[in-house]
Amino acid sequence: MRSVARAGTLPPPATPEAVVAAEEVIGFPLPHLLRRLYLEVANGGFGPDEGVLGVSGGAAQGNFADIAELYQDGPDPSGRIPAGLVLIYDWGCTIWSLVDFRDPAGAMWCSHEGECWPQGVNLAEWLTGTLARTLTVETLLQSQPTS
Structure with a gap:
């Protein structure tokens, strides 16, 4: 399992035009x-x-080309995921990490089986935790509120 991309395996940086196009589809600016x-x-x-998924022309994940493509039909047809929450990482088994584009710090959320809840960390903390393996799919699911 790869935790940090090996040298030379990352796609090149996004173009400013691709970032602007994603923001237009999503309706919110990307977190800083x-x-x-x-x-x-x-x-x-x-x-x-x-x-994580990129914007147009970037890293895909499975059948998902980019964050705007996932968002363009609306954040969630069921209405359970608030507008502005953007799917960014697929853990598998219908478990997703989402970034809150309404928050400049990029608060992180989790979605699983139609439920969506805040993680209590921002994007920087999420990246640090996932790379250090202190934030895993198991810890995400343990933080799911009980109904």
């Missing part, structure tokens, strides 16, 4: 850190395992 990572480091692919 995510914008810098896309524009200065790589267009996705960084982070845990296969890495």
Whole structure:
């Protein structure tokens, strides 16, 4: 399991036009850190395992090409995921990490089986935790509120 991308395996940084196009589809600006990572480091692919999704032209995950493609039909047809929460990382088994684009710090959320809840960390803390393996799919599911 890859935790940090090997040298030379990340896609090139996103173009400013791709970032603006994603923001237009989503209707919110990218959180500051995510914008810098896309524009200065790589267009996705960084982070845990296969890495986070990029914007157009960047790292895909499975059948998902980019964050705007996932968002363009609305954040969630069931209405359970609030507008502005953007799917960014697929843990598998219908478990997703989402970034809150309404928050400049990029508060992180989790979605599983139609439920969505805040993680209590921002994007920087999420990246640090996933790379250090202190934040795992198991810890995400343990934090799910009980109904």
